[in-house]
Amino acid sequence: MVVAIVIARVTFRLPSLADRPASSATKTATSGPLLKPVAHLLEEHPDKSGVYALSSGLDAFGARGLLAREAAQSLDVQYYIWHGDLTGLLLLESLREAAERGVTVRLLLDDNGISGLDPILSELNMHPHIEVRLYNPFTLRKFKMAGFLFDFLRLNRRMHNKSFTADGLATIVGGRNIGDEYFDTGSQPMFLDLDVLAIGKVVRDVSADFEKYWSSASAYPLEFIITESVTGGDELDHALWEISKSAQYDTYKKRLSASAVVNDLEAGTLPLEWTEVRLISDSPLKTLGKAKSDQMLIGKIDKLMDDVHSSIDVISPYFVPGKQGVEEFAALEKKGVEVRVLTNSMSANDVKLVHSGYAKYREKMLKAGAELFELKAQHSPPDNSRDAGIAGSSGSSLHAKTFATDEERIYIGSFNFDPRSMQLNTEMGFLIESKTMARQLKYGFDETLEDIAYRLELDDNHQIEWLDRSASGDAQRLDVDPETTRAERIVVKLLGYLPIQWLL
Structure with missing residues (x-):
């Protein structure tokens, strides 16, 4: 048994990070749709942060979608779990759309919580404005959980962080992962959860914290781990097309359009509390x-x-x-x-x-x-x-x-x-x-x-x-x-x- 474990660890060892591409830190945007409605608030409260609690899953999803849609410069996204369900696919689509506008998208995912998404993430990673990194990855892909048998002590430590930051101006931090059960939709039992939307001083700290993880010795470029090539080039589109035929898709889209939080956030009228x-x-x-x-x-x-x-x-x-x-x-x-x-x-x-x-x-x-x-x-x-x-x-x-x-x-x-x-x-x-x-x-x-x-x-x-x-x-x-x-x-x-x- 010991010999087998040693052989497996040598055979499926992590690659070297010597050739990992350098990545510059996110700079706060000086223009763009996100800045315009809150610029005067930032000037009035230079040493504080404006916060709003997102207790509704629908509003929490809508707020993330809005940040992605209105980002003009950068999106730094970090999660423990990302499901390939309705909300997971819609947010991946919003990241891709942002990249198509020239927004730099950096997606850092714990490798324990992305089951079934390897082809889609590989496809996104090929986009010139999207870079995906896997945190503390499994080197064994097809029988992923078998990695625990020979590398348990390493793989047992996971990145549980959750943040969604746009243009260095606004961020969402809290308890929610990305999946239908966190955003009040789907047939699975719902989770009661809580996030905070924040703008102002603390956003710089979240961006700096993201940079530490992105540049850490546990963050591997996706292409270092997932070496299979993506041939179709339409993995995300196909998954979205399949789910768009469901009643869940139509119902959720209608509910999102009625979100008062999203509408207020877009208009710059969300009642933020400015504090430490x-x-x-x-x-x-x-x-x-x-x-x-x-x-x-x-x-x-x-x-x-x-x-x-x-x-x-x-x-x-x-x-x-x-x-x-x-x-x-x-x-x-x-x-x-x-x-x-x-x-x-x-x-x-x-x-x-x-x-x-x-x-x-x-x-x-x-x-x-x-x-x-x-x-x-x-x-x-x-x-x-x-x-x-x-x-x-x-x-x-x-x-x-x-x-x-x-x-x-x-x-x-x-x-x-x-x-x-x-x-x-x-x-x-x-x-x-x-x-x-x-x-x-x-x-x-x-x-x-x-x-x-x-x-x-x-x-x-x-x-x-x-x-x-x-x-x-x-x-x-x-x-x-x-x-x-x-x-x-x-x-x-x-x-x-x-x-x-x-x-x-």
Whole structure:
């Protein structure tokens, strides 16, 4: 076995980056459609950033599409997952259209989340104004996941960052990947998620962060990894033609045209909040296991926790605090800080293995004084309205990663409170000084969670109960994970015994 692994690693080793083309950093555009409606705002707020929370998936997709359509100089795009479905193909088309106008497009994708897209990405990479790079790539393409068998420690570290930056003027950063389930369409269960649209000072920091990843030792030009030639030259057009025949295509196009956020953004009338915004992110050296403590996002979050005085409201779809996390939350409670956490219930969690890591800390968190809420599983799409709230409305599965402290500041980004985000994957997000956004999150906990989530409590025997309040206000107490089978609960419990918490 050891000999086979060594042979495989030698045979399928990564290519040299010695011949990787140099790439100049993005410069902020001095003209173009994106600049014109906001130029006066940028002059009025030279040292601040204007932000707007995108809680609706429809608006989040439309905003990305608008940035691509109106970009005049550059598009720097960085994602963990990019699906070849309706929204994924439409955004690839928008990048290609921008390149046809002469816009320089740089697309950096984690190679773990682009299943089936090799031919389309290869075709796009041939365009003179598009360059695609794969982050921490798999050298084995046809049986991709088999790469874990001989190169697990490297491939287990992924780039979880998500950003979409146009002309160095506007960016979207948050929790959404690119795929129908993130943008309120399709037949798959929807994700509740959250992004932030930003213009102003912080955009320069996002561009600089992108440059670090683009030029890092883990970013490989696509042609170095995917060597098969593209013969047809119409891979994207064919995929778009196939999907354009669907009812989903027509319906979504009509819904997009009615997006008030997109219309306001195009007109320059979107109600941005101008405030202090700080990008916090991991160094790409984390992928190589070489990042120092001051180069990792978790250290910055730990320092932020030390400054919490009265309250912290956390939304994390994958919440695995571990022993240290429980102790830190307990310490906050002891000094009078109210700790509240919303995560997925077992029935709503799309990764049961991660839920097993969380479940064994629920009792300890409750005993420490924290309040725990678990999102109910729903089988209808979430509310697509513009005023759905900063945490959205009830949907199939929670995916937003955000927390607010002291009703004064809020973090929105890609970081989960789990070992994978802390130690393995690279992450990024915005820390925003905003009483408005922080209080919106607090309001969500105060006023809406009883409708969309179970509240966990300990009974007299210190056993967990799930409190389920109906619309009429009546409460039902459940003594097992709601909407699950006995078999599911047994499997999750058994998974919890596995020594794999560091992977979750």
